[in-house]
Amino acid sequence: MRKLSVVNIDAGLFSILDSVTDPEVPVLTILDLGIVREAVFTDDGLIKIVITPTYSGCPAMDVIQFEINAALENAGFHNAIIETNLSPAWTTDWMTEEGKEKLKKYGIAPPAEKTSDPSFLTGSGKVIACPHCGSNHTEMISLFGSTACKSLYKCNDCKEPFDYFKCH
Numbered sequence: 001m002r003k004l005s006v007v008n009i010d011a012g013l014f015s016i017l018d019s020v021t022d023p024e025v026p027v028l029t030i031l032d033l034g035i036v037r038e039a040v041f042t043d044d045g046l047i048k049i050v051i052t053p054t055y056s057g058c059p060a061m062d063v064i065q066f067e068i069n070a071a072l073e074n075a076g077f078h079n080a081i082i083e084t085n086l087s088p089a090w091t092t093d094w095m096t097e098e099g100k101e102k103l104k105k106y107g108i109a110p111p112a113e114k115t116s117d118p119s120f121l122t123g124s125g126k127v128i129a130c131p132h133c134g135s136n137h138t139e140m141i142s143l144f145g146s147t148a149c150k151s152l153y154k155c156n157d158c159k160e161p162f163d164y165f166k167c168h
């Protein structure tokens with residue numbers, strides 16, 4: 001079992017949840033993202049899942065909830081309730097190291113560290129390292145990249161464009 005930031009996930013649900021991937025970045029599972037804060041069997045025989053969106057209003061969250069339900073249904077669990085918890089807010093500290101590595105290999109710059117700071121959503125004032133060559137000599141071309149959750153950057157050293165992952 002991979003190391004996750006402090007969360008309460010029942011061992012019987014772990015692999016099911018780990019099969020649910022981010023609709024925008026399919027190499028990442030929702031456990032890599034750290035948005036699942038709790039997944040437990042309740043005394044009433046229900047499954048309670050608590051998720052914290054990467055930021056409120058992220059359009060992919062509805063899809064993710066749907067995917068979680070579908071994965072549980074497939075595994076024979078028909079009694080899940082999914083709750084959303086906005087506080088404390090998600091931070092990139094909740095992403096697994098493995099998840100950040102996967103993002104890099106996918107050619108997306110992982111979120112900068114310590115992003116409870118809201119400016120990370122725009123990437124403004126942050127040095128974003130190029131995922132191709134590692135250079136810090138980069139600039140933002142567009143706040144919105146291939147999707148609303150990414151910004152488009154360009155590396156001034158290797159000249160490659162890349163996406164910066166600003167929410168999930």
Ligand SMILES: [Zn+2]
Nearest residue numbers: 130133155158
């Ligand atoms: Zn580069």
